[in-house]
Amino acid sequence: MADYYSSFEPKGTRWLLQRLTAAFLVVVLAFHFMLLHFVNHAAEVTFMQTNLRMSQPGYFLTMVAFLVTATFHGVNGVYNALVNQGLDGTPKTVVKYGLILASVLLVAQGIRVAMAMAGFIIGPAA
Amino acid sequence: MSTQVTEQETETEEQSSHQRRRLEEKAERAASRDRMRERAENDLDEADTTFTLKVFRYDPEIPEKEEPRFDTFEVPFTKGMTVLDSLMYARDHYDSSLTFRHSCRQAVCGSDALFVNGTQHLGCKTQVVDLGDDGGVPGEIRVEPLPHQEVVKDLVVDMEHFYDQMEAVEPYFDADELPDGMEEQRQTRENREKIKMSTRCIWCGACMSSCNVAAGNNEYLGPAAINKAYKFAMDEREGENRKQERLEIIEQEHGVWRCQTQFSCTEVCPKDIPLTEHIQELKREAVKNNLKFW
Amino acid sequence: MSQSYDRGLVEDFGRWREFSAGMWAWVFHKFTGWVLVGYLFTHIAVLSTATISAEAYTQTIVGLESLLVIRFLEVGLLAVAVFHILNGLRLLFVDLGVGLEAQDKSFYASLALTGAIVVASVPTFLAGAV
Numbered sequence: 001m002a003d004y005y006s007s008f009e010p011k012g013t014r015w016l017l018q019r020l021t022a023a024f025l026v027v028v029l030a031f032h033f034m035l036l037h038f039v040n041h042a043a044e045v046t047f048m049q050t051n052l053r054m055s056q057p058g059y060f061l062t063m064v065a066f067l068v069t070a071t072f073h074g075v076n077g078v079y080n081a082l083v084n085q086g087l088d089g090t091p092k093t094v095v096k097y098g099l100i101l102a103s104v105l106l107v108a109q110g111i112r113v114a115m116a117m118a119g120f121i122i123g124p125a126a
Numbered sequence: 127m128s129t130q131v132t133e134q135e136t137e138t139e140e141q142s143s144h145q146r147r148r149l150e151e152k153a154e155r156a157a158s159r160d161r162m163r164e165r166a167e168n169d170l171d172e173a174d175t176t177f178t179l180k181v182f183r184y185d186p187e188i189p190e191k192e193e194p195r196f197d198t199f200e201v202p203f204t205k206g207m208t209v210l211d212s213l214m215y216a217r218d219h220y221d222s223s224l225t226f227r228h229s230c231r232q233a234v235c236g237s238d239a240l241f242v243n244g245t246q247h248l249g250c251k252t253q254v255v256d257l258g259d260d261g262g263v264p265g266e267i268r269v270e271p272l273p274h275q276e277v278v279k280d281l282v283v284d285m286e287h288f289y290d291q292m293e294a295v296e297p298y299f300d301a302d303e304l305p306d307g308m309e310e311q312r313q314t315r316e317n318r319e320k321i322k323m324s325t326r327c328i329w330c331g332a333c334m335s336s337c338n339v340a341a342g343n344n345e346y347l348g349p350a351a352i353n354k355a356y357k358f359a360m361d362e363r364e365g366e367n368r369k370q371e372r373l374e375i376i377e378q379e380h381g382v383w384r385c386q387t388q389f390s391c392t393e394v395c396p397k398d399i400p401l402t403e404h405i406q407e408l409k410r411e412a413v414k415n416n417l418k419f420w
Numbered sequence: 421m422s423q424s425y426d427r428g429l430v431e432d433f434g435r436w437r438e439f440s441a442g443m444w445a446w447v448f449h450k451f452t453g454w455v456l457v458g459y460l461f462t463h464i465a466v467l468s469t470a471t472i473s474a475e476a477y478t479q480t481i482v483g484l485e486s487l488l489v490i491r492f493l494e495v496g497l498l499a500v501a502v503f504h505i506l507n508g509l510r511l512l513f514v515d516l517g518v519g520l521e522a523q524d525k526s527f528y529a530s531l532a533l534t535g536a537i538v539v540a541s542v543p544t545f546l547a548g549a550v
Contacts (some may be wrong), residue, residue, distance in 0.1 A: 012377055012382075012383060012409070012412050012413050012416060013416075014383075015383050015409065015413070016413050019512060019515060022508050022511075022512060023512065026505050026508060026509060029501060029505065030505065033498070033501065037494075037498075037541075037544065037545065038541075038544060041544075041547065041548065042481070042485055042494070043482070043485035043486070043547075043548045044548075045478075045481050045482075045485075046478045046481075046482075047470065047474035047475075047477045047478045048474070050470070050477070051474075067464075070460055071460070074453070074456060074457035074460055075457070077453045077457065078453070078454070078457055081450055081453070081454070083343065083379075083384070084338075084339045084342055084343050084346075084384060084386065085342045085343070086342045086343050086344065088343075088344075088345065106460070106461060106464060109464055109468065110464050112468075112471060113464060113467050113468050113470050113471060116470045116471040117467075117470045244435060244438035245438065338443065338446065386446050387442070387446075387511060387514050387515075387523075388442045388443055388445075388446045389440070389441075389442030389443075389523055389524070390440060390442055390443055393440055393442070400520070402514075402520065403517070403520050406514065406515060406517055406520075407517065409515070410515075410516075410517065
């Protein structure tokens with residue numbers, strides 16, 4: 001096993017990032033839940049209110065950061081769970097690139113949605 | 127001619143005396159087995175308490191034993207009896223084919239790590255009374271081979287994978303930077319205290335068998351191997367270069383990062399080594415080490 | 421060496437009664453993690469109605485929120501998220517090397533706290549649909 005040196009693995013970087021994103025997400029996820037279920041009630045959400053919130057630059061940026069960190073944390077978590085389960089060889093490489101693709105698509109779509117909510121409409125006009 | 131005849135006669139005589147001897151020995155063994163069984167019955171009658179020992183049996187070389195099963199043995203309890211004692215009693219009195227590893231009987235050789243009542247224990251270190259409720263003798267003790275490893279026969283598991291992982295961290299002292307002159311290599315008391323617990327490993331394999339990640343992922347080094355690396359990496363007598371090399375081994379993808387802090391290894395270690403703590407320290411060490419180069 | 425017998429994954433879910441605290445924590449953290457990732461993708465999908473039109477967005481959300489089953493699913497989501505956060509905090513402390521002696525107690529504490537928070541939040545979550 002000592003002979004297997006992977007040049008692609010930036011030693012422990014993903015481990016550290018998982019913890020750093022975790023710390024950030026603890027705060028932001030709790031805030032998100034509080035805001036959208038206790039301060040406002042989910043059942044009473046309208047586009048107007050969403051638009052109002054997303055038009056504030058600070059909130060907008062926080063939400064985008066939330067999206068990116070949550071995507072990384074979640075997809076990295078899934079990848080690790082699979083590797084721990086014994087995923088290796090070709091299936092592992094396939095899954096890795098599949099997950100990377102899924103993350104990129106999710107973040108891209110999420111940013112599109114955020115823009116639409118904030119009133120910058122990109123793509124099909126409202 | 128006559129010599130031939132005599133030789134022939136002597137041959138047949140020798141043969142039959144060989145045969146006779148063999149048959150006698152066989153009869154003697156059978157008689158001794160019966161005697162042991164009688165003794166066991168006596169012991170059972172005389173003993174205040176007895177308990178049932180349920181043991182996993184498997185033997186690929188005997189057709190009747192190819193399907194694993196549990197054998198039950200009634201064992202008389204004696205004060206201070208350990209699980210290993212009871213297994214030896216069963217082997218000596220009931221079934222001499224019962225196979226298990228054991229050697230020192232004092233928790234230093236690491237041979238008899240077993241799966242007793244659903245948890246890893248060293249057979250020689252586990253008192254029978256500790257397995258019952260409130261310090262009494264349990265009604266039944268279930269003994270199985272260590273989990274997540276292939277069974278060779280009865281309670282004997284294949285330890286080759288475990289040894290491979292241990293060897294992979296190069297668990298030997300290699301001070302490439304010796305002190306000047308003919309001085310001894312000194313180690314401070316504090317440093318010794320720090321690595322003291324990690325030196326206690328007896329290579330029993332209980333920790334690795336308790337780790338769910340080691341079970342799923344064949345390449346994971348495992349708690350014992352990483353603890354070994356800790357013992358050397360944290361030893362101040364080892365040079366900086368060697369320590370870097372060691373860190374490089376354990377900070378690969380299937381090294382320390384696979385540990386999910388399940389803590390099972392720490393719980394089952396018969397030498398009370400805080401394995402998870404050591405692995406965590408190495409993770410932090412690796413992170414700090416890599417941050418320096420950016 | 422003769423053929424050895426592979427017993428499969430002993431000490432796995434068939435023996436759940438013998439699990440230790442640390443093992444339960446690992447199992448639950450994984451399970452809640454998968455649920456949350458699944459939810460993340462679904463959530464973005466639902467919110468994508470905002471790119472269609474304001475009405476589509478509002479209608480979808482109001483429509484979903486009027487279904488009682490959705491309210492219950494939201495309570496479930498809260499439980500899952502709260503546990504993942506609290507156990508995650510526990511794991512962050514373990515990674516920093518703090519409080520390792522109490523790791524099993526801290527797991528039970530996060531379970532208890534999750535239960536308490538969820539129970540306390542049920543009225544707010546079900547308001548308007550019950």
